[in-house]
Amino acid sequence: MQKLQSTRFSTLIWLILVALTIATFCIGEANLAGKSTMLTLLAIAMIKSQMVANYFMALRQTKVIWRMIMLAYFVIVGGLIALAYLMGLT
Amino acid sequence: MKYKSQAVAKLYFIAAIGLFLGQILFGLIMGLQYVVGDFLFPAIPFNVARMVHTNLLIVWLLFGFMGASYFLIPEESETELFSPKLAIITFWVFLAAGAITVLGYLLVPYASLAKWTGNDLLNTMGREFLEQPLPTKVGIVLVALSWLFNITMTMLKGRKTAISLVLTLGMLGLAVFFLFSFYNPVNLVKDKFYWWWVVHLWVEGVWELILGAMLAFVLIKVTGVDREVVEKWLYVIITMTLVTGIIGTGHHYYWIGTPVYWQWWGSVFSALEPIPFFMMTVFAFNMVNKRRREHPNKAAVLWALGTSVMAFLGAGVWGFLHTLAPVNYYAHGTQLTAAHGHLAFYGAYALVVLTMISYAMPIIRGRAANPERAQIMEMWSFWLMTVSIFFITLFLTGAGIVQIWLQRISTTPMSFMAVQDQISIFYWAREAAGVVFLIGLLLYITSFFVKGESKAFE
Amino acid sequence: MLTQNATINLVELQQVPILKEGENLPGDFALWIFIFAEMLVFGVLFVAYAFTRANNVELFNASQLTLSRTSGAINTLVLITSSYFVVRGVAAIKLGLSKQCADWLMGAFLLGGVFISIKIVEFHAKFAADISMSTNAFYMFYLSLTFFHFMHVLMGMVILASIIVKARRGAYNAQHHTGVETGASFWHMVDFLWIILFPLIYIIR
Numbered sequence: 001m002q003k004l005q006s007t008r009f010s011t012l013i014w015l016i017l018v019a020l021t022i023a024t025f026c027i028g029e030a031n032l033a034g035k036s037t038m039l040t041l042l043a044i045a046m047i048k049s050q051m052v053a054n055y056f057m058a059l060r061q062t063k064v065i066w067r068m069i070m071l072a073y074f075v076i077v078g079g080l081i082a083l084a085y086l087m088g089l090t
Numbered sequence: 091m092k093y094k095s096q097a098v099a100k101l102y103f104i105a106a107i108g109l110f111l112g113q114i115l116f117g118l119i120m121g122l123q124y125v126v127g128d129f130l131f132p133a134i135p136f137n138v139a140r141m142v143h144t145n146l147l148i149v150w151l152l153f154g155f156m157g158a159s160y161f162l163i164p165e166e167s168e169t170e171l172f173s174p175k176l177a178i179i180t181f182w183v184f185l186a187a188g189a190i191t192v193l194g195y196l197l198v199p200y201a202s203l204a205k206w207t208g209n210d211l212l213n214t215m216g217r218e219f220l221e222q223p224l225p226t227k228v229g230i231v232l233v234a235l236s237w238l239f240n241i242t243m244t245m246l247k248g249r250k251t252a253i254s255l256v257l258t259l260g261m262l263g264l265a266v267f268f269l270f271s272f273y274n275p276v277n278l279v280k281d282k283f284y285w286w287w288v289v290h291l292w293v294e295g296v297w298e299l300i301l302g303a304m305l306a307f308v309l310i311k312v313t314g315v316d317r318e319v320v321e322k323w324l325y326v327i328i329t330m331t332l333v334t335g336i337i338g339t340g341h342h343y344y345w346i347g348t349p350v351y352w353q354w355w356g357s358v359f360s361a362l363e364p365i366p367f368f369m370m371t372v373f374a375f376n377m378v379n380k381r382r383r384e385h386p387n388k389a390a391v392l393w394a395l396g397t398s399v400m401a402f403l404g405a406g407v408w409g410f411l412h413t414l415a416p417v418n419y420y421a422h423g424t425q426l427t428a429a430h431g432h433l434a435f436y437g438a439y440a441l442v443v444l445t446m447i448s449y450a451m452p453i454i455r456g457r458a459a460n461p462e463r464a465q466i467m468e469m470w471s472f473w474l475m476t477v478s479i480f481f482i483t484l485f486l487t488g489a490g491i492v493q494i495w496l497q498r499i500s501t502t503p504m505s506f507m508a509v510q511d512q513i514s515i516f517y518w519a520r521e522a523a524g525v526v527f528l529i530g531l532l533l534y535i536t537s538f539f540v541k542g543e544s545k546a547f548e
Numbered sequence: 549m550l551t552q553n554a555t556i557n558l559v560e561l562q563q564v565p566i567l568k569e570g571e572n573l574p575g576d577f578a579l580w581i582f583i584f585a586e587m588l589v590f591g592v593l594f595v596a597y598a599f600t601r602a603n604n605v606e607l608f609n610a611s612q613l614t615l616s617r618t619s620g621a622i623n624t625l626v627l628i629t630s631s632y633f634v635v636r637g638v639a640a641i642k643l644g645l646s647k648q649c650a651d652w653l654m655g656a657f658l659l660g661g662v663f664i665s666i667k668i669v670e671f672h673a674k675f676a677a678d679i680s681m682s683t684n685a686f687y688m689f690y691l692s693l694t695f696f697h698f699m700h701v702l703m704g705m706v707i708l709a710s711i712i713v714k715a716r717r718g719a720y721n722a723q724h725h726t727g728v729e730t731g732a733s734f735w736h737m738v739d740f741l742w743i744i745l746f747p748l749i750y751i752i753r
Binding site: 029 | 573574584587591594595598599601602603605609617618621624625628629631632634635636638639732733736737739740743744746747748750751752753
């Protein structure tokens with residue numbers, strides 16, 4: 001009845017998450033700052049969270065409404081954080 | 091009634107209703123004193139009327155909680171109460187101590203009362219809601235311990251359910267946090283800091299466990315919904331309650347000399363305090379919609395649903411109105427607080443006790459439900475009291491908003507007493523609503539004496 | 549088999565509640581209300597951090613440099629991996645493999661322990677440097693947010709532990725494993741909140 005997610009697929013998601021985390025860390029170590037860095041880091045964080053919600057929590061298999069709620073959450077929280085940072089720049 | 095010993099609840103319920111009546115009478119007296127300052131002066135000054143009004147509230151609710159748990163725990167544990175005799179002795183001790191204390195407030199100047207009761211030995215008096223003389227405070231602890239002991243022993247020898255566990259946990263918390271009423275540091279900040287550990291952690295923490303457990307109990311009984319479903323909701327609700335309620339204590343720590351981070355902690359967490367109340371409303375209606383049987387006691391169902399809605403409005407919505415630090419900066423200690431206090435105490439605690447009484451009393455009196463006429467009268471009293479307290483809340487909210495404006499926001503702020511004159515119209519309206527409330531309460535009491543064909547057990 | 553399924557379906561139909569509990573979301577619906585509430589709290593705190601920072605950019609940037617990015621990054625990897633283990637645990641129980649499920653969850657539980665240990669070392673270093681919530685606005689947020697999250701990891705570990713015990717006893721099977729999914733959902737939430745928290749507090753400047 002329910003499609004089981006293949007183990008290989010989960011492993012792939014995990015590897016991508018690890019890679020993105022290392023990327024985030026490297027940007028931090030390189031001491032980068034500024035508008036584009038900030039937006040990149042935020043985008044990475046939101047994509048990672050969205051991947052955990054969609055694939056690990058398996059919201060992919062549920063009704064669209066729940067995924068929309070999750071997505072809306074990441075967009076709103078991420079958007080407001082970005083807005084606050086942009087205000088800090090000026 | 092499944093177990094003989096459940097009958098001890100009746101004594102407690104009668105005392106609770108009697109003291110409730112007393113509370114309302116003193117409420118009316120002090121409500122009038124807001125506008126006719128020398129009413130009954132010097133016999134009953136405003137401060138004394140207020141003390142009696144608030145203390146009676148606490149005491150009758152405690153009587154209600156105790157009575158309700160003596161009814162609930164044997165049924166949940168499927169065994170007789172550990173010691174009905176102890177419950178009866180405790181009752182008379184508590185009633186006598188309560189009566190003597192109130193008489194002390196009314197007949198003796200507070201300062202003399204303090205002197206005679208050993209306040210020099212351990213200084214605990216003179217703080218809002220914790221005005222009780224030292225012997226009374228000790229008495230409350232002993233009564234609470236005896237209650238807790240009796241209930242715990244009953245539970246240990248019988249079936250252990252989530253409901254009785256949550257209820258006992260709530261009572262344990264009630265007893266433990268009351269101990270902070272004995273701690274009265276000289277430092278005013280510390281004094282207030284720990285004072286809230288009694289006041290706040292009671293009503294926005296452990297009492298909510300008692301509320302949740304009792305509501306869940308009545309809902310299982312009147313709807314016949316699976317215990318498993320009810321218990322799951324109960325657990326989630328109390329977890330949310332504790333997380334938001336305990337850290338939410340911070341909303342009292344904004345302006346009393348405590349560190350600034352409380353403004354964040356208090357604002358964020360207390361803003362979430364409505365969630366468990368909202369869940370309680372969803373839960374109650376959900377259970378009633380999914381009911382597997384039509385319980386003959388319609389009145390009890392009404393009280394239970396009323397509890398969930400009014401608790402959400404009073405504690406949740408009206409609490410939220412002034413809980414955020416930037417709003418509270420202007421709103422604290424105004425009539426807005428009084429509005430919240432009235433609706434929250436009525437909606438959450440007065441109603442849950444009345445729900446339990448409504449469910450349990452007919453059973454104790456040997457029938458599943460009261461006669462039709464008595465139930466109709468009871469439902470009328472529900473609507474009269476609920477609507478009138480809601481109007482009291484609206485009038486006080488209006489008074490509060492005008493007060494905040496004239497006293498704290500306006501470019502030419504007025505003094506406290508000058509503002510009180512400006513809002514007297516709200517106080518008159520509130521007093522009128524209070525009279526309607528009294529009528530509702532009298533109707534409620536009358537409903538116990540209505541005769542008729544009563545509903546037998548199925 | 550067919551008739552059995554039909555009866556089960558009938559029973560389920562009769563019990564379809566008003567709220568459609570558990571029909572859509574993995575795990576128990578009541579817990580999902582809790583999860584959404586938790587997300588709301590963290591969301592508010594994240595945004596509050598960002599806006600407070602907007603008024604104190606230099607203070608925040610200077611204080612941020614005192615944090616250990618390395619331990620933050622390691623902890624992110626630890627949580628992500630533990631989440632992956634939980635996914636494997638859920639997959640195992642869906643095939644009815646109780647023991648494998650318990651083993652994967654045990655792995656996640658132990659990684660939770662690693663997270664906690666690293667966090668304690670980090671907190672200790674801050675307290676040893678006399679930093680507290682009253683030091684400045686940045687540390688107030690840093691300590692509040694990480695401590696609050698810390699408590700969630702502990703709570704998640706308690707949940708995982710109870711599921712592990714039940715799974716070992718064989719309480720779940722391929723058909724009935726709502727408990728496992730419920731605990732898994734909570735753990736993933738703890739994970740993705742940290743995924744946002746880490747860059748926000750430790751890195752973005």
